[in-house]
Amino acid sequence: MRLPPRLVLCGRVARAAREIRDSAERRRYLVHMLTSVLRTVSALGVVAALLATPTACEWMQNPPPAPPAPPQGPLGKPRLLRGMNLGNALEAPNEGDWGVVLDDADFPRVREAGFDHVRLPVSFSAHASLSPPYTIDESFFARVDWAIAHALASDLAIIVDLHNYDELMKHPEANAARFVALWTQVARRYRHMPEAVCFELLNEPHGDLTAERWNTLLASALHVVRANNPTRTVIVEGVDWASAKNLRDTLRIPDDPALVASFHMYQPILFTHQGAPWMNPEFQTTGIGFPGPPAAPVAPVPAAASMSWVREWFDRYNREPTATNPSGPSAVVEQLEMAKSFADARHMPVYMGEFAAIDNADLGSRVKWTRMTRQEAERRGFGWAYWDDGGSFKAYDRKGGDWVPELLAALRH
Ligand code: BGC
Numbered sequence: 070m071r072l073p074p075r076l077v078l079c080g081r082v083a084r085a086a087r088e089i090r091d092s093a094e095r096r097r098y099l100v101h102m103l104t105s106v107l108r109t110v111s112a113l114g115v116v117a118a119l120l121a122t123p124t125a126c127e128w129m130q131n132p133p134p135a136p137p138a139p140p141q142g143p144l145g146k147p148r149l150l151r152g153m154n155l156g157n158a159l160e161a162p163n164e165g166d167w168g169v170v171l172d173d174a175d176f177p178r179v180r181e182a183g184f185d186h187v188r189l190p191v192s193f194s195a196h197a198s199l200s201p202p203y204t205i206d207e208s209f210f211a212r213v214d215w216a217i218a219h220a221l222a223s224d225l226a227i228i229v230d231l232h233n234y235d236e237l238m239k240h241p242e243a244n245a246a247r248f249v250a251l252w253t254q255v256a257r258r259y260r261h262m263p264e265a266v267c268f269e270l271l272n273e274p275h276g277d278l279t280a281e282r283w284n285t286l287l288a289s290a291l292h293v294v295r296a297n298n299p300t301r302t303v304i305v306e307g308v309d310w311a312s313a314k315n316l317r318d319t320l321r322i323p324d325d326p327a328l329v330a331s332f333h334m335y336q337p338i339l340f341t342h343q344g345a346p347w348m349n350p351e352f353q354t355t356g357i358g359f360p361g362p363p364a365a366p367v368a369p370v371p372a373a374a375s376m377s378w379v380r381e382w383f384d385r386y387n388r389e390p391t392a393t394n395p396s397g398p399s400a401v402v403e404q405l406e407m408a409k410s411f412a413d414a415r416h417m418p419v420y421m422g423e424f425a426a427i428d429n430a431d432l433g434s435r436v437k438w439t440r441m442t443r444q445e446a447e448r449r450g451f452g453w454a455y456w457d458d459g460g461s462f463k464a465y466d467r468k469g470g471d472w473v474p475e476l477l478a479a480l481r482h
Contacts, residue, residue: 146302147226147265149329149420151480152186152454153179153464159212160190160232160272169459171216175467176223182465182472183481186265187225188422188454189216190232190272193251194244203250210258217259217266228304228454229255230269230422238276245286252290260297268294269304269422273311273333280308280319288323295325304420306331311422313407322415330415332408333423333456334442337400339382341438344429345461351379359426359434361386361394401442409449421446425456425464432475440479455480 155175161167179187196209213229220227231251237244252270259266270290274283287305294303305322307315311333322328335341337359342348344355350372357367366387373379382395391397412419424442426435439455446453455476457463464480465472 146327147186147267149186149226149228149267149302149452149454151184151452152188152226152228153184154188154190154423154454154456154458155216156190156456156458156462157460158190159216160192162192162195164212167460169467172467173219174470176219176225178465178470180223180225182477185226186228186454187220188228188230188269189213189220190230192233193231193255194234194236194247197247197251197254199247201246201250203247203254205251205254210254214258217262221263221265226265226267228267228269228422229259230272230304231255232272234271237271238274238278241278241282241286245289248286249289249293253293256294256296256298262301264301267302267304267329268298269306269331270294271306272422274306274308275310278308280315280321283308284319284321288321291323291325291328300327302327302329304329304331304422306333306422313404313411316419317407317411320411322417329418329420330411331420331422332404334401334404334421334446335424336404337382337396339379339386340396340430340434341426343427345427351376354383355429357386357396357434358431359438360391360397362388362390398441401438401445405442405445405449405451408451412450419449419451421451421453423456424453425458425462428461428463432473436475436479439476443480 155171157167157169158164158171161169164170176187191213193205193209196206198204217227217229231248234244234248237248248271252268255268259268270287271283278286291303291305294301303325305320305328307318307320309315311331313332313334316330316332320330322330339352339354340357340359342352343357344353350370352373354367354369354373357363363386367383368374369379369383373383385393385395389395389397393399408419408421411417421442424439424446426438428435430438443453443455455464457465459467463473464476
């Protein structure tokens, strides 16, 4: 339909007016946008700069940039040379039950004291359902995430150590599937973590978890870990509480290039665990020094004297010269030599994941034992972690933030 010229003109004027209005609005809109962008740019200069680069998207999609990598050994692995256990916290039934709650400041403090890693004992089994699929509590997992993030941010490697699965030690068959399911979940959750995050399959296998059972079970757990963590460092140890003897004699190591073999060193145990309340009566004699012999003979408590191995130990402790004394250097060297013969035979890295002497012993003896054990381990090429339990073995007081200076020195020089 053709419109009369006046109406055409009116229509054009109206359209022109609309266009002018629209373009004015568009301009105002553009000006508004530009202003707010400029405001954002000036307020968030760093973000704007990142957005302007192709890597910005990656940065926005992924977590913030990783902290500097921890010291790497061959194959890009963390070296795990000198470490601290963060004990009595996440391996307690609930964090805090045993007097230790981890704190942000723990991680930089350990790093600043010269350590390159932490070992984090974690009782996953105390925070997982008892029936399939044995789900680990999300809030507990989040706490482990927190510890990992803080270790990495402090340039520390971290060992996630499955600790205190007592039911597995008592009823290995009944708990085998649950143990593997725990590792399935842990491995999946941390599969994208840097190599500085390491796994330790099980702390101190013992009890009815015999060498034969453990060798089979560890292979199953390793299998699920390797499904999505093909190159991550995984630490394994032998039965009888991670003894050096069982490392050498009974641990069957799967063919795997990223395994580290571990042992714990608490010998002579009558010295390192003297008077420990969780130990049997034969360990309750205190006043044992290192190295022996003592200035005056030490008589074992009656419960200890009734056991022949303890009686003989005290006889020798009271009279043998230091070189052969059972609370002397030979007792330490004997253990480390067992681990060394394993390392030589298997050409595998060996790690001493726990060692410490309780504070019922005099400080001078603890310091001598700690320094000697640490030096002898290093001489044989073993990395180590001191058993800092936040309690009677501790080298530093997490609450006060104070190191026991003599023990710290023994670990350093
Ligand atoms: C145990 C601790 C114990 C320490 C020394 C650790 O593996 O979990 O409870 O204090 O060994 O006996």
